[in-house]
Amino acid sequence: MSQNLPDIAFFHKLAEVASKQTLPRYRSSDNLNINTKPKEGFRFDPVTDADREAERAIRALINEAYPEHAIIGEEFGTTGSGPIKWVLDPVDGTRPFLCGIPVWGTLIGLLYKNRAVMGMMSQPFTNELFWADGKQAWTKGPLGEMQLHTRKNVTLSQAILHTTSAELAPNYPQVNFKELSEQTLMTRFGGECYAMAMLAAGQIDLCFEFSLQPYDIVALIPIIEQAGGVVTTLTGQRAESGGTILASANAVLHEQALKVLNF
Structure with missing residues (x-):
């Protein structure tokens, strides 16, 4: 795998800067500016300033640290090219975000040669992080930090x-x-x-x-x-x-x- 991949600490920094844009707007009408965008199968597909500003903040930090990396984001499309691509959804679950239900999250993924190799899901309201560092998956939140494991023997x-x-x-x-x-x-x-x-x-x-x-x-x-x-x-x-x-x-x-x- 490329030696130019970031370490997982950088994903934590990205989640933190995103939360500074999403949390102040959550369960608040301040600076939210709800709009809709076309999406097949849906009459209403919301987008807010929380989505836009969080993606801007993530992009700025990536561009500063890794200007050679490409970025694919829900709100601002694709910039750059190359084998390493960030894939961003600043607020995945804008509908529950608008409803005040904390099942939304910020998604930060990393592709290397078009394969997903690292990822972060941040839910700042519940103070939980879920991430994959390239080898193992982890979570950190109110119950502490622990490795993630799916169920193995369920029918x-x-x-x-x-x-x-x-x-x-x-x-x-x-x-x-x-x-x-x-x-x-x-x-x-x-x-x-x-x-x-x-x-x-x-x-x-x-x-x-x-x-x-x-x-x-x-x-x-x-x-x-x-x-x-x-x-x-x-x-x-x-x-x-x-x-x-x-x-x-x-x-x-x-x-x-x-x-x-x-x-």
Whole structure:
């Protein structure tokens, strides 16, 4: 792997500068300026100054420390080129952010030769961080700092399934989500990126999303994989480019769930 990759301490710095833009605007109407942007399948896709200013702050720090790195961000697109690319979602879960529900997070991912190798999910309101350093996945919060591990021996009938919203299900008739939901222990909704972090932490076993962009998933791929989980598209391919995505606690469960979804 390239010796020019940053250490994980730099990810912590990026999360900190982002939180200085998001937290003062959370559960507050000050400097929020809610707008909407076009998104297929949604009547309302919000964007706020929290999204824009957090991404600006992250970009500024990256450009200062690593001017040779490319950056892909939800709000300001792609700048630069090369084998090392940062992938940013300054507020993943803007809807719960607007509702005051703390399942949103700042996603900071790193691609090396188009493969997700490091990542950070920061939830500053709950004072939690989830990250992958290239070898292992970790969390730090009110319960202390610990290594993340997915559940290894859970069966499909025992698995907890999560999807952020079933709103898009009618647009994907080829996806057998209803059957998967019926074969698992229970299904929960609305967790956004926090649900993916809980999969890495061994609290959730399957996370399925109908349509993700790269900035929605790149940061989370190494966190889940380095905790022992699996993340692919519905066709079993690498998930860095987004699309219809399944994340699972282990390889056996992943194969079982893919068979049901693709039936």
